[in-house]
Amino acid sequence: MARNYGSAPVSAEEERVLRKFGRDRRDPEQKTKDSDPYPSTKEVQDAHRNASVDTRTTDIHHTLGSRPTQASPGNHVHNGSDAPLLLQGVSITGSKGGNAAVASIISALTRLGATDNTT
Numbered sequence: 544m545a546r547n548y549g550s551a552p553v554s555a556e557e558e559r560v561l562r563k564f565g566r567d568r569r570d571p572e573q574k575t576k577d578s579d580p581y582p583s584t585k586e587v588q589d590a591h592r593n594a595s596v597d598t599r600t601t602d603i604h605h606t607l608g609s610r611p612t613q614a615s616p617g618n619h620v621h622n623g624s625d626a627p628l629l630l631q632g633v634s635i636t637g638s639k640g641g642n643a644a645v646a647s648i649i650s651a652l653t654r655l656g657a658t659d660n661t662t
Contacts, residue, residue: 629655 553561582590596604597612605614609626619626633651637643653659 591603594604595602597606597608597610600612602612605612607614607616609615609619615626621627621629623631630651633654635644635647635651637645637647649657649659649661
């Protein structure tokens with residue numbers, strides 16, 4: 544095989560290897576890198592800066608308070624001043640002198656999560 548001007552001489556073995564693996568090989572087109580699926584830092588900061596607060600229960604930010612769209616503070620006591628009364632909307636019925644009132648109280652407490660182990 545004739546060599547090109549300026550190229551080093553190639554042995555028969557090197558020529559065979561070049562023909563098999565290199566000289567006529569065509570590399571596939573380089574793939575473009577996929578775009579980053581995550582938002583940029585600026586996009587995240589803009590989303591937080593413009594996020595609504597206390598307009599819906601699904602908002603990502605909430606202030607502390609007793610309104611339905613606010614988060615409860617850790618020291619709330621369910622006494623009606625800073626959170627709803629614990630038994631608000633629960634009615635206890637029956638005579639104070641009889642077992643019907645006790646049964647009504649037990650029923651109200653079980654609706655709040657108490658376990659009824661009475662006999």
